[in-house]
Amino acid sequence: MHYTGTIWRPPYEASSLLLEVTAGCTHHRCKFCTLYEELPFKFRMSPLADIEEDLMELKEQSELWPDHHGRRVFLTGANPFVLKYGRLMEIASLIHRYHPAIETIGCFARVTDVTAKTDKELSNLRQAGYDGITIGIETGDDEALIFMDKGYLASDIIQQCSRLDKAGISYNFFYLTSISGAGRGEIGAKATAEVCNQLHPVRIGANMLTVYPESGLYQEIQKGNWKEEGELERYMELRTLVKNLKIPVYFGALGASNAFQLQGILPRDKEKLLYTLDQIIETVSEEELQRYRRNLPHL
Template sequence: MEDLEKLHFTGTVWRPPHEAHSVLLQVTVGCTHRACKFCSLYGDLRFRMSPLEEVEADLQIIARYQPRARRVFLVGANPFVLSYGRLVRLADLIRDYLPKVATIGMFSRISDIRQKTPEQLRDLRLRGFTGISIGTETGDDPTLHFMNKGTTAREIDEQCRKLDEAGIEYYFTYMTGLAGAGNGHRAARASVELFNRLHPYIIGVVSLTLFPEAPLWQEVRDGRFVEASEGERLEELRTLVAGLQIPVTVMAHTVSNAVPLLGRLPEDRARMLRELDDARRRFNERELAAYRRGIVHL
């Protein structure tokens, strides 16, 4: 491919599994927060907005190769931090080059939603912004505080209700093992209480997998954080699946999940719980821990 046809991607590109068929378009680089103890995804990348000239150049290339694209996923740790005006400009630019695009998705932090008024959110929904992926990780306040997530369960509740009112579909990420050894049930129960008040379309489940670049790695080495066992993580996931009373798809099938699980609640609950129980009988702690040690990249 000629230099003029290279898209402007910086660093490793991340997208949720359910965005596998979406066109990827970089509009920001890095994360505005960069403080979560468990995270090693964005390294030393400083947050910046992509110049509109770069975005337009990428759209010109995409239009040649995927002119009938129906969905665009905006790349970056949390592009929803962009101002309302900037997002409107991006939506207009996307449709200038990809007129068949119906919806636009992206990652968001809870604080990014807080910056938008209800009226702005409703207008963004009319412009196709739906499918907001939010790394909630947990609804357990002690864990959110310890991990420097920069939000609380109450704030998650308040801001996602704004998305509900605006008609914007959103997806959560839940992380088993994040609360540490002995705290999995507490974290799952707190998350169930929070999630059952809201309307996530998908809950994507990952499991805490540490790499040396993450600040939490050193805390584990120093004994300030004790990782949950693999068995406890499966029990935590079981508590989550058993407690959720909302209609939602649970997707726990990424590389970080030693035992993959996928289903729709409530109709698949019995089958999912049975699979988790079977896994607890089939695999011992040593086998599951060996799997996690073998993960070299997320």
């Protein structure tokens, strides 16, 4: 298999077949991100010959262990959905040729990856199997999006994800707790809830920002341009987000960046989630949470 660097995938893609079609990130400017620093290039497309070779290898493996053959493929890389429509359709055709049992194709995507595709192209991609894509919107707070150089605003999230809704392509959001900085967490949480309440994400996954020395954000902190939230403030922010979400959605904070992991279905489990967050805020010390953050080697 042609895998380049560390392979990142959401927790809910654990049973998906992993197929590399890109490596790295086309944007590669988010100040907090260090996920692809190990790569000697910014972004690279996989040759179709490599993709086909990997699909043949996966087919051989599935024939040896038929019970482990999944019905979903997850395309690896920071944002494979950036690929042009024709390329994505070629990849889908290869997947279905070698693995006719595959029903859906997922991947990471940036908001701006959707912008470049027409409504008809999005509809055709859904028919080809693309569904359940994961978008790191991070926040609905425009001030934070601009400072972190995400390359889009809250209005773009609403516009482009509404187009995904129209095309029938389901999607999941990643929220980055504390991206708005000290004293602005609850502002960012309310802004994010306002954005999400206008859309139809299947999942909202919350990760907590962890600042590493090699990040651009670390340099901004050293210059005094940005201040990180305290650990308890992060949980108050997370509580504000849960409280203000009005849509039916799965909510989870399951990544290693979260000292305490929690999940539930909203609105059914809202009170249970709020109670759990209240218990953390009231009984866990700032020092204990800071110790966890300091000892977190990577996400």
